[in-house]
Amino acid sequence: MSDLRIWFEVYTKALFRSLPLLWTAAPKEIVFLVAVTLFQGFLPALSVWITKLVVDTVATALSTREELGYATLVPLLIGWVGALLLQTLLDPWRLALQGNLNDKLTAHISLMLMSKAKTFPDLSRFEDSKFYDELQLLQEQVRYQPLNLLANLVELGRSFVTLVVMVGLLIPLAFWIPLVIAIATVPQVVVSSQYGKTIWLTLFENSPYARRMQYYTSVMLTDSYAKEIRLFQLSSFFMKLYLQAFQSLHQSMRYLRGKQAFWSSSLAVLSAFGNGFAFYWVVKKAFRGEFSPGSVLLFVQSLTYFQQNLEGFVGNWLELFENVLYMQQFFNFLDSTISMPLSIPGEKIPTPIRSGITFEKVHFRYPDSGWALKDISFTLYPGETVAIVGENGAGKTTLVKLLTRLYDPTKGRILVDGIDLKNLNLEQWRQQITGVFQDFGRYALTLRENIALGNLEALERPELLKYAIEKADIVNLVNRFPTGENTPLGKQFGGTELSGGQWQKLALARAFVRKEAQLLLLDEPTAALDPRSEYELYLRFVELTQGKTTILITHRLASVLMADRIFVLKAGRLIEDGTHDELLQRGDEYTTLWNMQAKQYR
Known part of the structure; x- marks a missing residue:
């Protein structure tokens, strides 16, 4: 009982927290949608009541053998056709409102997800698979869960209005009829709710399988892997992996959905018996002459509408339950705490840096991993160039991650x-850093925008953009395009695709456009360049x-000759520090690496 109470409190809290969020996204559309839908809730009762009046009027006329005059028939006809016409006319407008509302809700919640992601200052979340499982589920369902939450709330209101009005029509016949039908429906609601919760939680737990399915699909359907897929004939392999992930996900979901359907359909029989008993009772009364023909018709139609709307009410409530579970997960994401402590506003950045940047007995390990760096101590002096070399996994890139x-x-x-x-202001510190990373971004934007991402002021300062273009030696590349700097890049939206070396030069320009930065990081800056461009x-x-x-x-040791000092990392430790000549004279790890590469050119 305590667990049920806690669950109900969490559910209610998430529901009421969702309402202002929905309202903020599209207040006008919500007002119109609610008004139209609730008005539609009255129309079935109006139609049933007018039908009763028509039947009773006709029955009376037949029994008394009087002719129906236009004064009697026309108002009834107009009322009945008007109710039908209103229902037909309002539906297209309701659908249009829902479409507009969906667009705004999707954009609003997607921006909230992005805004939250922006608050994560470090990479711990982005290198955690559980984070992606959670985020993918939120992203996949953002286009329909928030809208469905609102739509189901509104439909619950419409069904409730219709139910209340139908109860008002049925009570004069027999007050107990709506009560019996409602009671017969309660077990179905409880069981379906419990299974709905279990299905959602199972879906969330199995989100790694869903993410794998999406990954295998992207491997097969994007150009990034197209060459290797065809050369190594991997299509069947990845389709098999997709099918295995699908079966793992589908098996547990199919079992739960089957149990939910079984119990819901079994308990629906109880509801059917309630309806059958009520129908038998009314027909029996009609044979005794206690009900008029119109009353019998009113009862049949009202009972039908009551049952349909009660089922709709239950169905909307169950769907609303799933929607609220999604929103609860969304709010959990928004409420997640930042793992890295920040100093706000923090101390100002020394400008310029005078004594240097010092690593003092630095150790670092990734979550669920061994030590990536062990007891690292050194000082970077202002204006000097330091090359960091070592085998893969030595800790070179990790050191840069700590520095940034x-x-x-x-x-x-x-x-x-x-x-x-x-203790420094993090945002100001990162403004002092520029660079090119090995996995630099290739953005489907214009050439000008791709460069200006390093310093958005360049969008308004042509001289700064020109400076970066000249520094990265891509003047000829820019002049080659008829639209110059405004040339769209990337295949995603029909832009021009560049070679790997051209993209890398563009990444260099992005680094140089941050002209005032004090620290320049170059992580394999020539990996994609041809020998002439590298030279x-x-x-x-x-x-x-x-x-x-x-x-x-860099791994290309010939390029370290221009460095003031060279750091050699091995297994996370700084084992050598000196100039090129000094390290060669020692004959240790650096000498070994140098000789290994030198042999390739002999």
């Missing part, structure tokens, strides 16, 4: 001019990094 505060150290500190990085880039390296503290992560 996409994660905090598990142990140890990062100091900027002696101030703990955790030209490194010839200009000193010019490009002038006035900035630069970190260069």
Whole structure:
């Protein structure tokens, strides 16, 4: 009983929290939709009542052998046709309102999801599979669950109005009839509700299977994997994986849906017996002459409408239950706490940085993983260029994530001019950083917008955009297009597709457009460049990094010769630190890596 009470409180809280959210998204549409739908709830009763009057009038005329005059017949005819016409005319407007409302609700809630995601300052959520399971379920159902919540609420109101009016018509015949039918329906409501909750929770628990299905579909239906799928003949393999995930998801859902259908249909028999008894009682009364023909017709139609709307009321309530469970999950997402503590407003960023950036006995481990960095200590001095080398998994990219505060150290500190990085204003700190990451973004925007993403001021400052284009050496690329900087890029929306090297140069321009940044991060900045472009880039390296503290992560050791210092990472530890010549003289890990690459060119 205590669990039921807690569940009811949670359900009610989520429902009442949803109402102002829906109202904020589209107040005008909601007002009109509610008004139209509730008005439609009165129309069946009006139609039934007019039908009764018509039948009784005709029966009286036949029994008395009097002719029906136009004065009697026309008002009844107009009323009956008018009620029917109103129902027909209002439906298209209600559907149009629902369409407009759905658009606004989807946009409003999607923006709320994005706004919440914006508040996550680190990457812990985005590298957690459970986060994606939860988010995918919210995204997949955002187009219909919020609208259905409102639609079901309104339909509940309409059904309730119709039920009340029908009860008013039935009570003069027999007050107990609506009561018997309602009582006979209660067990069906309770059982269906319980199964509805179980089905939703099972769907949420199985969302990893749904996400795998979506992933396998994207592998088969997007250009990213099209070449390998065809070359290695992988279509059947991924279709098999999709089918396995589908069967895992479908099996549990099919079992629960079957049980829900069985109990609902079994308990519906009880409701049918209630209707049958009421119908027998009225017919028996009519044979005794206690009810007029119109009253019998009124009873039959009212009972039909009552049963239909009671079933509709139950159905809407069950669907509303599912909608509220979705909204509860949505609110849980909105209420989720931020894992990284922030200092607000935080200390100001030293401009310029004078003593440097110091890693002090830094350790870091990812959730459910071993140590990625162990006891890292060094100082980046203002204006110097440091190259970081090491095998895959040595911790190079993790070090950059800590420097950009996409994660905090598990142990140890990062100091900027002696101030703990955790105490600085995070937004201002990231404005001091620019760079190119190995997995840089390829955005389906214009060329100009792709560059300006590094500093949105460039959209209004052509000289800043021109500076970045020249720095990244893509002047010829821009001039090649008839529409220049306004050329749409990417296949998604019919834009021009660039080569891998051209995209990487565009990413470099995006880094350089943040002109005032003090820290430049280059994570494999030439991975997609051809040898000539790479050579030209490194010839200009000193010019490009002038006035900035630069970190260069690369596997191509020839490019580290221009660095002031070289850090060698291995298994998460900083094992060497020095210039190229100093490290070669030591004959340790760096020398081994250098000689391995040098042999490839002999």
